[in-house]
Amino acid sequence: MRAVARAYSVKDVAARAGVSLGTVSNVLNRPDRVSPLTRAKVEQAMRDLGFVRNESARQLRAGRSRTLAYVLLDARNPFFTDVAEGAERAAEAAGLSLFLCHSDNRASREADYLAHLVEQRVQGILVTPVDPHASVLDDVRRNGTPLVIVDRTREDADFCSVAVDDELGGRLAVEHLIEQGHTRAAFIGGPDTIGQVRDRLEGARSAWSDAGLPDDQLVVIPTDGLTVVEGRSAGERLMGIGRRRRPTAAFCANDLLALGLLQQLSTAGSTVPGDLAIVGYDDIEYASAAAVPLTSVRQPRQELGRRAAELVLDEADNPAHVHEQVIFTPELVARRSTLG
Amino acid sequence: MRAVARAYSVKDVAARAGVSLGTVSNVLNRPDRVSPLTRAKVEQAMRDLGFVRNESARQLRAGRSRTLAYVLLDARNPFFTDVAEGAERAAEAAGLSLFLCHSDNRASREADYLAHLVEQRVQGILVTPVDPHASVLDDVRRNGTPLVIVDRTREDADFCSVAVDDELGGRLAVEHLIEQGHTRAAFIGGPDTIGQVRDRLEGARSAWSDAGLPDDQLVVIPTDGLTVVEGRSAGERLMGIGRRRRPTAAFCANDLLALGLLQQLSTAGSTVPGDLAIVGYDDIEYASAAAVPLTSVRQPRQELGRRAAELVLDEADNPAHVHEQVIFTPELVARRSTLG
DNA sequence: TTGTATGCGTTATCAA
DNA sequence: TTGATAACGCATACAA
Numbered sequence: 001m002r003a004v005a006r007a008y009s010v011k012d013v014a015a016r017a018g019v020s021l022g023t024v025s026n027v028l029n030r031p032d033r034v035s036p037l038t039r040a041k042v043e044q045a046m047r048d049l050g051f052v053r054n055e056s057a058r059q060l061r062a063g064r065s066r067t068l069a070y071v072l073l074d075a076r077n078p079f080f081t082d083v084a085e086g087a088e089r090a091a092e093a094a095g096l097s098l099f100l101c102h103s104d105n106r107a108s109r110e111a112d113y114l115a116h117l118v119e120q121r122v123q124g125i126l127v128t129p130v131d132p133h134a135s136v137l138d139d140v141r142r143n144g145t146p147l148v149i150v151d152r153t154r155e156d157a158d159f160c161s162v163a164v165d166d167e168l169g170g171r172l173a174v175e176h177l178i179e180q181g182h183t184r185a186a187f188i189g190g191p192d193t194i195g196q197v198r199d200r201l202e203g204a205r206s207a208w209s210d211a212g213l214p215d216d217q218l219v220v221i222p223t224d225g226l227t228v229v230e231g232r233s234a235g236e237r238l239m240g241i242g243r244r245r246r247p248t249a250a251f252c253a254n255d256l257l258a259l260g261l262l263q264q265l266s267t268a269g270s271t272v273p274g275d276l277a278i279v280g281y282d283d284i285e286y287a288s289a290a291a292v293p294l295t296s297v298r299q300p301r302q303e304l305g306r307r308a309a310e311l312v313l314d315e316a317d318n319p320a321h322v323h324e325q326v327i328f329t330p331e332l333v334a335r336r337s338t339l340g
Numbered sequence: 341m342r343a344v345a346r347a348y349s350v351k352d353v354a355a356r357a358g359v360s361l362g363t364v365s366n367v368l369n370r371p372d373r374v375s376p377l378t379r380a381k382v383e384q385a386m387r388d389l390g391f392v393r394n395e396s397a398r399q400l401r402a403g404r405s406r407t408l409a410y411v412l413l414d415a416r417n418p419f420f421t422d423v424a425e426g427a428e429r430a431a432e433a434a435g436l437s438l439f440l441c442h443s444d445n446r447a448s449r450e451a452d453y454l455a456h457l458v459e460q461r462v463q464g465i466l467v468t469p470v471d472p473h474a475s476v477l478d479d480v481r482r483n484g485t486p487l488v489i490v491d492r493t494r495e496d497a498d499f500c501s502v503a504v505d506d507e508l509g510g511r512l513a514v515e516h517l518i519e520q521g522h523t524r525a526a527f528i529g530g531p532d533t534i535g536q537v538r539d540r541l542e543g544a545r546s547a548w549s550d551a552g553l554p555d556d557q558l559v560v561i562p563t564d565g566l567t568v569v570e571g572r573s574a575g576e577r578l579m580g581i582g583r584r585r586r587p588t589a590a591f592c593a594n595d596l597l598a599l600g601l602l603q604q605l606s607t608a609g610s611t612v613p614g615d616l617a618i619v620g621y622d623d624i625e626y627a628s629a630a631a632v633p634l635t636s637v638r639q640p641r642q643e644l645g646r647r648a649a650e651l652v653l654d655e656a657d658n659p660a661h662v663h664e665q666v667i668f669t670p671e672l673v674a675r676r677s678t679l680g
Numbered sequence: 681t682t683g684t685a686t687g688c689g690t691t692a693t694c695a696a
Numbered sequence: 697t698t699g700a701t702a703a704c705g706c707a708t709a710c711a712a
Contacts, residue, residue: 007483019682026682033682052459053459056396056460102421119394359699361690
């Protein structure tokens with residue numbers, strides 16, 4: 001096995017091919033300017049040596065890199081991986097690579113990644129930040145690296161951002177339940193430190209009162225997180241309410257909660273949507289694959305990633321770039337969990 | 341807003357602080373050799389300018405980078421994200437960053453990423469390859485970039501690899517079912533182009549015959565993939581078997597299949613484990629959160645990633661490095677789906 | 681068509 | 697303690 005020697009450079013290739021360094025570079029970058037014969041010699045030498053361009057040197061020379069990065073909150077959440085997939089495709093189309101960085105919801109790790117990416121002079125950064133107002137984001141901007149905020153927004157317009165209208169999503173969910181004839185409903189979700197949760201509840205409430213239904217008939221069942229386990233626990237509390245006063249429908253702040261709720265009901269022998277209609281949020285793969293297929297609010301996830309990548313590239317390439325706050329529209333997908 | 345100007349360099353800092361470029365470098369790399377006064381001046385200049393080291397230049401100079409990468413098959417699969425988490429922690433401990441690259445099970449995208457990473461001269465690559473025998477892996481090696489194969493193995497010993505003993509996993513699952521008194525069982529999984537599926541079945545079969553049970557009492561129900569939907573379809577076929585001949589237990593090649601199977605049974609009014617005991621594989625988060633908590637075979641996922649990162653770093657740093665094939669031992673987690 | 685020389689930003693060596 | 701200079705590998709402008 002060969003020792004871990006220094007990799008070969010254009011200089012080595014030139015020496016082996018018996019030409020100058022500049023000619024090798026021409027073969028790489030403007031092959032038409034090189035005679036077929038010398039080109040063949042050079043290409044042979046490259047193969048012999050297993051030559052690979054040194055991207056650091058190229059980048060140093062060029063002043064910019066050929067990579068994008070997406071710093072995401074939670075790699076286990078299908079929402080973010082779908083966003084990443086959309087960004088990946090846009091990057092691929094632009095001839096760039098996309099690296100994923102998993103902050104795992106930790107501000108310090110997010111900061112480490114951002115610092116490293118800025119030092120790398122990546123062409124652009126997409127980030128779903130732990131806190132959209134944290135100064136680390138401004139630091140990135142100050143250092144001249146294009147940055148787009150994904151799935152969060154900021155009041156100021158210092159950054160491009162792409163997000164989904166969560167208030168509208170909440171509205172759609174509740175309007176659907178009202179259409180189905182429900183007049184007592186529950187909102188299940190929390191903690192309300194999460195902006196998305198607040199917005200969805202807000203939308204739910206305004207749809208509710210717009211329909212002329214009394215506020216106290218939309219009860220809020222708070223949870224400590226957006227997980228299956230929390231959903232089950234919320235289900236126990238919900239079904240603990242006396243039948244007369246109990247909601248006939250529930251809108252969950254995400255699908256994991258809805259799946260937990262569904263499990264809890266089926267374990268307890270209740271039926272969906274007979275005893276309780278359920279709407280989730282996110283339309284994750286498991287939503288349609290659930291025992292009772294779940295009505296859910298779908299966000300254009302890949303689209304979100306694609307658009308974010310396009311914006312960051314525009315910021316990188318276009319001197320006349322203007323920051324944009326893109327808001328996508330969610331969509332209700334009705335399935336058996338609300339349709340009898 | 342400032343124009344997207346060229347970022348500041350040590351030279352700019354030196355000019356602003358009124359010292360030489362070498363002194364700025366000393367402040368960065370050997371601050372003790374600089375007098376407190378000049379150091380303060382230089383640091384002030386850095387702050388004023390918002391100076392950020394250029395990693396490309398450092399790397400060009402140093403000949404090596406400060407990043408690792410993990411090229412993974414499927415970012416949506418919690419197995420891989422847990423492996424990534426383990427690798428991430430090991431990288432963090434070594435002061436490196438870990439970038440995730442999602443090949444999405446496509447050989448061409450995997451090849452693109454590998455090529456890019458080699459050009460970047462990353463310090464090491466972890467990869468769960470589409471095909472562990474593909475020559476792209478050998479190309480990486482030939483170019484001198486340390487590479488460790490994760491969750492796959494190769495017969496030759498040209499690479500380090502970390503994997504889990506899937507044959508043992510299959511054995512553990514079936515031994516558990518036998519202990520519970522089952523004498524008719526099904527193996528659900530496929531396609532058998534996937535090495536893991538073959539190995540798990542192999543282990544299941546040898547445990548079965550070691551127990552003196554007749555081969556034809558372990559039926560194989562093939563699937564086209566390892567998804568919830570496939571699991572439901574397998575469930576229909578399984579329950580279509582006449583009650584006298586029908587298996588009383590099923591071992592699924594992964595948890596998603598098992599969850600689909602579970603759903604199908606509960607929809608059809610059958611009980612678990614009464615009508616059918618179920619063992620899954622992977623022990624994903626949803627396994628314990630299922631309506632009937634799922635018995636499953638757990639793999640030390642984070643451990644896998646941690647060890648892979650350590651191996652790749654050893655290969656990068658240690659001239660006396662010897663390739664290692666690490667095989668981890670899986671573990672059965674018994675829950676209600678098999679325990680009556 | 682090919683070769684030579686320069687600079688990208690950093691670090692390190694050596695001289696002052 | 698500080699400064700001048702060379703080198704990392706590549707791409708390009710320019711000369712031959």
